[in-house]
Amino acid sequence: MTNSEMAQQVQSHFPKSSVASRFHNQLEVVTDAAQAPAVLATMKSLGFEHLSNITCVDWIKYNRFDVTYNVWSYQHRIHAVVKVSVERRVNSGEGPEVPTALHVWPQAQAYEREVHEMFGIIFAGNPDLSPLFLHNWQDIPPLRKDFDTEKYSRQAYGVGGEGEGEAQ
Amino acid sequence: MLMVSKEEIMDGKFERILNFFRSRSLWMLYYCTGCGAVELPPTMTSRFDCERFGFGPMATPRQSDILLVTGYVSVKTLKRIIRSYEQMPEPKYVIGFGSCPVNGGIYWKSYATINHLDRYIPVDLNLTGCMPRPQAVIDGFLTLADMIRKGEAVGYKKYRMNYEWYKRNQDQVLGRKEPVFKEIPPAAPVQEEKILAMEGVK
Numbered sequence: 155m156t157n158s159e160m161a162q163q164v165q166s167h168f169p170k171s172s173v174a175s176r177f178h179n180q181l182e183v184v185t186d187a188a189q190a191p192a193v194l195a196t197m198k199s200l201g202f203e204h205l206s207n208i209t210c211v212d213w214i215k216y217n218r219f220d221v222t223y224n225v226w227s228y229q230h231r232i233h234a235v236v237k238v239s240v241e242r243r244v245n246s247g248e249g250p251e252v253p254t255a256l257h258v259w260p261q262a263q264a265y266e267r268e269v270h271e272m273f274g275i276i277f278a279g280n281p282d283l284s285p286l287f288l289h290n291w292q293d294i295p296p297l298r299k300d301f302d303t304e305k306y307s308r309q310a311y312g313v314g315g316e317g318e319g320e321a322q
Numbered sequence: 323m324l325m326v327s328k329e330e331i332m333d334g335k336f337e338r339i340l341n342f343f344r345s346r347s348l349w350m351l352y353y354c355t356g357c358g359a360v361e362l363p364p365t366m367t368s369r370f371d372c373e374r375f376g377f378g379p380m381a382t383p384r385q386s387d388i389l390l391v392t393g394y395v396s397v398k399t400l401k402r403i404i405r406s407y408e409q410m411p412e413p414k415y416v417i418g419f420g421s422c423p424v425n426g427g428i429y430w431k432s433y434a435t436i437n438h439l440d441r442y443i444p445v446d447l448n449l450t451g452c453m454p455r456p457q458a459v460i461d462g463f464l465t466l467a468d469m470i471r472k473g474e475a476v477g478y479k480k481y482r483m484n485y486e487w488y489k490r491n492q493d494q495v496l497g498r499k500e501p502v503f504k505e506i507p508p509a510a511p512v513q514e515e516k517i518l519a520m521e522g523v524k
Binding site for chain 2: 245287288289290292293294296301303304305306307309310311312313
């Protein structure tokens with residue numbers, strides 16, 4: 155099965171999502187948080203049994219996060235990217251919320267903890283979102299685009315003399 | 323049995339003899355924090371063979387003399403480095419590899435790497451290079467041996483004397499109680515665009 159045939163098949167299941175075939179054997183599915191569990195479960199039943207990783211892109215310009223699932227099908231040899239768009243809502247107190255993928259792929263646990271720590275995405279239904287990598291982190295999640303790492307480094311760890319690190 | 327009077331120790335004559343022997347047999351604990359760890363196997367194995375100069379690898383901090391910090395130091399790593407350093411018996415020496423332990427190197431802007439290692443533990447010697455080749459590493463070892471012989475490598479004494487200062491700096495980074503940024507950054511201006519409108523997707 156080629157990736158354009160697979161795209162048609164996914165599109166027929168989810169007419170509201172955008173599905174597009176990409177370079178060679180790649181496939182892109184863009185959906186929203188409400189449809190995400192159904193899309194992910196359907197992808198797995200279509201043969202995408204390998205979850206490579208979960209990551210996130212902060213589109214601060216468009217006020218949204220793209221939680222990105224990279225999945226791979228051994229059977230069809232197709233690499234699919236499922237992007238779940240969710241509104242940013244970082245200052246509202248609720249936080250961006252995406253349903254968990256734990257029941258589809260149990261190995262999502264570590265990735266969801268990481269994305270929660272680095273971007274502040276709340277994976278609804280995941281019982282353990284405790285910190286994974288950072289030591290005693292007190293600030294906003296560090297990979298968000300409104301987090302100024304240079305300013306943080308200057309204030310938290312200090313730079314030596316006046317003007318150190320100014321020259322690029 | 324060698325008998326030593328208190329005056330001799332105070333005078334430093336005995337210390338000088340000790341330093342002479344210390345500088346000829348040094349065991350190193352290599353804490354492989356960054357890319358510099360790659361340079362240590364060739365330094366130790368047959369081509370460069372640093373054991374010719376009296377330097378050998380040691381598996382445990384309890385029996386080692388030199389702590390090698392081979393690259394950038396993240397906050398989590400710093401905790402382990404301090405732990406290893408405090409486990410080592412005196413006299414103990416620290417060598418920082420390359421530019422990252424000096425001021426963060428190319429990672430100085432990162433949220434996770436500390437910028438100055440010598441604020442947290444005393445560094446006796448920094449090697450140039452990014453990373454230093456085995457020749458530079460051996461040259462650094464010989465320089466350190468020379469410093470020990472002359473009584474210049476006194477980092478462990480500095481650490482003992484200024485323990486409060488070092489401890490305060492360590493606690494400041496490792497035991498942070500409140501956020502570094504006091505105010506929440508303002509929300510970014512939003513461009514008029516639909517959530518699902520991806521470029522290139524139909």
